[in-house]
Amino acid sequence: MKSTGGITEFKIRSSEIDHKGRSTLPALVGYMQEAAWENTFDLGISMYELLERGLTWVLQRIRIEMFDYPRHGESIKVETWASGRERVFLHRDFRIYGSGGELLGQATSVWLVMDVVKRQLVSVPDFILAVEIVQGKEPLPFAKGxxxxxxxxxxxxxxxxxxxxxxxxxxxxxxxxxxxxxxxxxxxxxxxxxxxxxxxxxxxxxxxxxxxxxxxxxxxxxxxxxxxxxxxxxxxxxxxxxxxxxxxxxxx
The missing domain is CATH 3.10.129.10 (Hotdog Thioesterase)
Structure with a gap:
């Protein structure tokens, strides 16, 4: 199977805003994770598929840049795609768009696979490696160093x-x-x-x-x-x- 990106739409809720009426960053990161979950579900490698095999996804690093923040009630779109693979490190990128299509922020992240019983990181299993990464978008610089x-x-x-x-x-x-x-x-x-x-x-x-x-x-x-x-x-x-x-x- 070839990887494809996904776009998920969200609406900023009153419980997710700051004193200026703008979304908090933890709320936006939560939306990124939800978009990633939906995309991996479509690819057959979501958290649930991993848990059936005694494995799970763990986030190792995320680097975020914000240019502006959406406000309460605004609809946003979160685009995400698998952007690369290096040994046990799986890279995933995100872009957040406002209701007018403007780019509000972007992020690059690194994910690992963990054995849920041993609580140890493991090599990327074959069923995940079988999902071929296809670069449909220009990847962001990997979070390294x-x-x-x-x-x-x-x-x-x-x-x-x-x-x-x-x-x-x-x-x-x-x-x-x-x-x-x-x-x-x-x-x-x-x-x-x-x-x-x-x-x-x-x-x-x-x-x-x-x-x-x-x-x-x-x-x-x-x-x-x-x-x-x-x-x-x-x-x-x-x-x-x-x-x-x-x-x-x-x-x-």
Whole structure:
């Protein structure tokens, strides 16, 4: 089978907006995942097909660029397609379009396959390799390389992993990690426009664990570096970089 991309339409709900009436980034990432799920379902390699074989998809990294944010009630389209494969790394790209067809944002992501019983990453199985990747769209540059390490912690908070933080894989869902990364920053940063996020998921975190979220300044104006760590396991869970720009306030 040859891979084909997919387009899914969503409408921004009131529970997914910020104080300016615009969609939050975690909500948009959730839409990207939903679009990816629908596309993989059409290709016969969705989460459910993997779970029947004792496997599952896990997101290893996602790099997002936002040019503008949709508002409450606006209909958007999320386009997604398989953009490449490197050893055990499977790449998937996204583009978000506004109601007028304008490009609001784009993202490139990296996915791995995990054994749900052993909780270990595995080689890409043959039934996934059988889906031939056909480049119908120009791929975005792959998310590669290291992120700068957080050197100076300016902000921190702790979160206990609760029931509603857990997803189908029985670990903390990646949109919750992203929310924790952002929520650690002070209001004066959060009121700015979030333009870029690069987030690497290094380890899973389970129900009942306590997560330490730390953030501090990076190199350049508006750049912040982030780290999430497991208090129980003593290991790094997430590393991220965010880029912010002040744009003033729009009227709702």
């Amino acid at each position: 290291k992120l700068p390490q957080l050197q100076e912690t300016a902000f921190s908070q702790k979160m206990v992993v609760r029931w509603h933080d857990i997803d189908l894989n029985r670990h903390v869902t990646n949109t919750r990690y992203l929310q924790w990364v952002l929520d650690t920053l002070p209001t004066e940063i959060l009121e700015q426009d979030l333009q870029e996020v690069d987030i690497i998921f290094r380890a899973e975190c389970l129900l009942g664990d306590t997560v330490l979220s730390e953030a501090g300044p990076g190199d350049g104006a508006g750049v912040n570096l982030h780290k999430l760590s497991s208090e129980k396991a003593g290991k790094e869970l997430v590393q991220a970089k965010t880029v912010w720009k002040s744009q003033g306030y729009d009227n709702l």
